[in-house]
Amino acid sequence: MLSLKLAWRNLIGAGLRTWLNVIVLSISFVVIIWHRGMLDGWHEQARRDTIEWEIGGGQYWQKNYDPYDAFTLVDSHEKLSADIQEGVMSNILTPILISQATIYPQGRIQSVLLKGIDPTQKILNLPAKKLATESYEIPVLMGTRMAESTKLTIGDIVTIRWRDVNGTFDAAEAKIVDLFRTNVPKIDNGQLWIPLDRLRQMMQMPDEATIIVTNPEKKNLPQLSGWTFRDQQYLLSDIDRTIKQKQVGGSIIYIILLFLAMLAIFDTQVLSIFRRQREIGTQIALGMTRGQVIRLFTLEGSMHSILAAAVAAIYGIPLLLLQVKYGITMPENTDEYGMAIAEKIFPVYSLGLVITTTIVIFITATIVSFIPARKISRMKPTDAIRGKIN
Amino acid sequence: MQNSKIILTEELVKRFPVGGGYFTALNKINLSFGKGEFAGLVGPSGSGKTTLLNIIGSLDYPSEGKAIVMDQSIGDLTHRQAARLRNKYLGFIFQTYNLLPVYTVYENVEFPLLLLDTTTTERHRAVLDAVEWVGLTDKLKSRPGQLSGGESQRVAIARAMVKKPEVVLADEPTANLDAANSHHILQTMEKLNRELQTTFIFATHDEKVIQYLRRKISLEDGTVVNDENLGNEK
Incomplete structure (x- = not known):
């Protein structure tokens, strides 16, 4: 509870620095979910259209x-x-x-x-x-x-x-x-x-x-x-294969977005080693243990992702729902994709997709925060208090 | 009261690796401090004042000999035990104040109490008392960046004193302050020493500080060259 309280205090106290990270991370949240939703929507639409126009029930x-x-x-x-x-x-x-x-x-x-x-x-x-x-x-x-x-x-x-x-x-x-x-x-x-x-x-x-x-x-x-x-599964296998290939490409974008988001957190946490070492030394001098320091800084990173999820929800939910309702117009010549693609794609955002993305970002944020936090805790307090860079 | 020794060093040696060899920062220091002392480690830069203060504060470990603080041998403490010792019995005041920049004055002073098992009510009362001792009740919501040097150091004193520690270790507390602020700070600390029986140990070469001390321990090249009672009345 203490670490949570202090982490929250640190985040809120850091003001603009925190919110910049949170906004970057929230954009990644929304874009990752949007991108996956588009692929899922495309997949669903392609399967539905193929069933309705070509293969029926088999x-x-x-x-x-x-x-x-x-x-x-x-x-x-x-x-x-x-x-x-x-x-x-x-x-x-x-x-x-x-x-x-x-x-x-x-x-x-x-x-x-x-x-x-x-x-x-x-x-x-x-x-x-x-x-x-x-x-x-x-x-x-x-x-x-x-x-x-x-x-x-x-x-x-x-x-x-x-x-x-x-x-x-x-x-x-x-x-x-x-x-x-x-x-x-x-x-x-x-x-x-x-x-x-x-x-x-x-x-x-x-x-x-x-x-x-x-x-x-x-x-x-x-x-x-x-x-x-x-049966349908046999007749839709081409589409499923194509979508799977698109999803591999999508996963690369997913990883890049996640990497960028994590870089923001990692960067913040690593910079903290240099910027906040006097602060950390002081906290140790005042009686914090190494474990508490690690917990505090790891939690700070994790909380970025929680705040980002909340911020993403504020603007992302209406934005994504709007797309679900009105769809996204696809450019002309989409036939070149070689499979059923509508003039408009209606993304599908499942609860599983949102929860999985949130968990993945939360875990990754925690890991990239833990690494510099562990380094921070190993600093000699006497050096840290003086702001001496190791 | 002053006879009960709460800090004791025996043949204390501290060496730091330098190049291929070692630099001896402290050499066979034998000192003891009783409860309620207002003492200073005095000497030029590199004489070992801060090193000794750091070892007493369990922020560093002796290379040889013993440093016993509140009946606990610093060299034998684990990180966790050292943290517990600092948290429970020791207060620190630094030359550069070392306030936590994103916290308000209230939150800075509250911080050591958060690490102790205190209730919200106890904490609130203790913080208000500590801030009142240093005369900053009107600055509770200010952040360190909004305070002057003197005010920042007063916040640091409040933070060191809020848990009513047995010992306060102050490393060059007036180095960044003008004369008026230095005297104000020292008077505050002297008053707290008198009222709360807290032991104050300074590392300083500032004459303004020295004139408030009741005991002056002079260090040179890591050894105690003089330990005198200045007779300043309590």
């Missing part, structure tokens, strides 16, 4: 399907059984047929993936209902990234050429009926979405599909023979 893949090998598409299709059809009718499953094709936008040649989706599906956020139009041309839905790369827009007509199940080439006119904006580039880049039945007809693959997306709200999904189930 996917059944036709056993030959390999998303990284376009050649497997020729053999990656299978008829839907009665059970699956029933699942589709009950909004538990939605089938997608995938095929390779070539388009010729404004005379250029571009390879694409044709993806057939049921315009009535409600499992994915993809605005498939826009495909429910009666027209001579094949109605096409595409993402804004694809539209930009092909220079196509709503109402444009483009030629599509494909090979059906028998290997016969065919071609038809397609009309862009709508564009969608998504944070998930994997359903946008190089892809055209068309009505499932139309694609089946084009490919001569009636009732067939390549993958079947499940409804994330439905549990206890059935085992489907001939299909391999890929």
